[in-house]
Amino acid sequence: MLSIDMTGKRAFVAGVADDGGFGWAIAKSLAEAGAGVSVGTWPPAHNIFTTLLRRGKLDASRPLANGSMLEFEGIFPLDAAYDALTDAPEAVRTDRRYAEKGDFSIEGVAKALLEKHGPESFDVLVHSLANGSEVKKPLLETSRGGYLGAVGTSAYSLISMLRAFLPLMRRGGSVLSLTYLASERVIPGYGGGMSSAKAALEADTRTLAYEAGRSHGLRVNTISAGPWASRAASAIGFIDEMVRYAEANTPIPEALDAKEVGHAAAFLASPLASGITGVTLYVDKGFHAMGKAVAWPEAPTPEHPKTTG
Numbered sequence: 001m002l003s004i005d006m007t008g009k010r011a012f013v014a015g016v017a018d019d020g021g022f023g024w025a026i027a028k029s030l031a032e033a034g035a036g037v038s039v040g041t042w043p044p045a046h047n048i049f050t051t052l053l054r055r056g057k058l059d060a061s062r063p064l065a066n067g068s069m070l071e072f073e074g075i076f077p078l079d080a081a082y083d084a085l086t087d088a089p090e091a092v093r094t095d096r097r098y099a100e101k102g103d104f105s106i107e108g109v110a111k112a113l114l115e116k117h118g119p120e121s122f123d124v125l126v127h128s129l130a131n132g133s134e135v136k137k138p139l140l141e142t143s144r145g146g147y148l149g150a151v152g153t154s155a156y157s158l159i160s161m162l163r164a165f166l167p168l169m170r171r172g173g174s175v176l177s178l179t180y181l182a183s184e185r186v187i188p189g190y191g192g193g194m195s196s197a198k199a200a201l202e203a204d205t206r207t208l209a210y211e212a213g214r215s216h217g218l219r220v221n222t223i224s225a226g227p228w229a230s231r232a233a234s235a236i237g238f239i240d241e242m243v244r245y246a247e248a249n250t251p252i253p254e255a256l257d258a259k260e261v262g263h264a265a266a267f268l269a270s271p272l273a274s275g276i277t278g279v280t281l282y283v284d285k286g287f288h289a290m291g292k293a294v295a296w297p298e299a300p301t302p303e304h305p306k307t308t309g
């Protein structure tokens with residue numbers, strides 16, 4: 001029987017701070033396929049996440065198909081806005097949420113993983129994070145700082161992370177990120193340069209696939225996911241409307257489950273996808289293929305106000 005077998009493989013998933021996002025779903029799928037998984041967690045969320053895990057508050061989301069529980073080999077504080085610790089401003093380094101986290105930069109985490117597991121010890125690198133401080137502002141009102149910050153944290157971080165991880169990655173390994181349709185179609189409300197960041201991420205996926213493929217035998221792909229009410233998406237403010245709109249208008253008219261993104265990620269990361277690189281794979285129930293709405297979700301309610309348009 002053809003199955004996804006990641007036994008003996010090791011993965012690092014950057015962007016896991018609770019059990020509600022794509023990063024968690026991907027980590028879970030990779031573990032379910034047999035891989036050892038470490039995660040990178042944004043320092044301000046690190047204490048909360050490790051406490052929730054320790055206290056068993058996430059246990060309902062941890063069971064794997066084989067009856068065991070999802071365990072992480074490590075949970076590393078990671079702020080993808082900084083390549084090296086010296087790039088972090090003094091105010092960040094001394095902030096109480098960062099001060100005792102060691103070297104939380106991209107290079108710092110790669111170094112810690114190298115010390116813990118040794119060179120060429122990883123097969124999968126997943127970038128499942130994004131941050132744009134002005135995401136609620138229309139592009140036309142976005143400041144230069146907000147725009148560059150969104151692109152730096154949400155897109156450049158993939159380049160930086162891949163470079164820092166090169167000594168860690170085994171040949172044949174897979175690099176994966178998460179993108180969104182706003183890179184190529186207008187999604188009113190997804191502002192602050194986040195649409196630009198996703199466009200950069202997709203273009204960089206192709207170039208990195210070529211460069212890292214030739215130099216290190218790695219594959220680089222990105223998943224364009226449909227709307228999902230994660231913590232990050234909920235913070236933007238209109239995710240419920242997006243979920244209902246997608247559900248009503250997709251070729252497969254049902255809401256996307258994060259598990260479906262996890263499964264696609266496990267496939268892309270596995271040897272079964274050895275011929276696939278440089279790709280933007282839509283995991284969105286086919287929403288990207290539509291050129292005309294066929295239905296509108298129900299009228300806005302106080303709980304779900306229509307905030308875009």
Ligand SMILES: NC(=O)c1ccc[n+]([C@@H]2O[C@H](COP(=O)([O-])OP(=O)(O)OC[C@H]3O[C@@H](n4cnc5c(N)ncnc54)[C@H](O)[C@@H]3O)[C@@H](O)[C@H]2O)c1
Nearest residue numbers: 015017021022042079080129130131178227228230232233
């Ligand atoms: N939820 C959606 O509708 C949707 C759709 C398409 C693509 N995506 C993408 O999926 C990815 C994961 O997002 P999600 O929706 O699962 O939400 P999420 O909240 O689970 O994940 C985002 C993570 O990014 C982390 N993060 C923020 N700033 C960071 C920084 N500077 N350094 C390190 N980590 C940082 C957050 O702590 C969080 O853990 C993102 O790239 C997002 O753009 C989401």
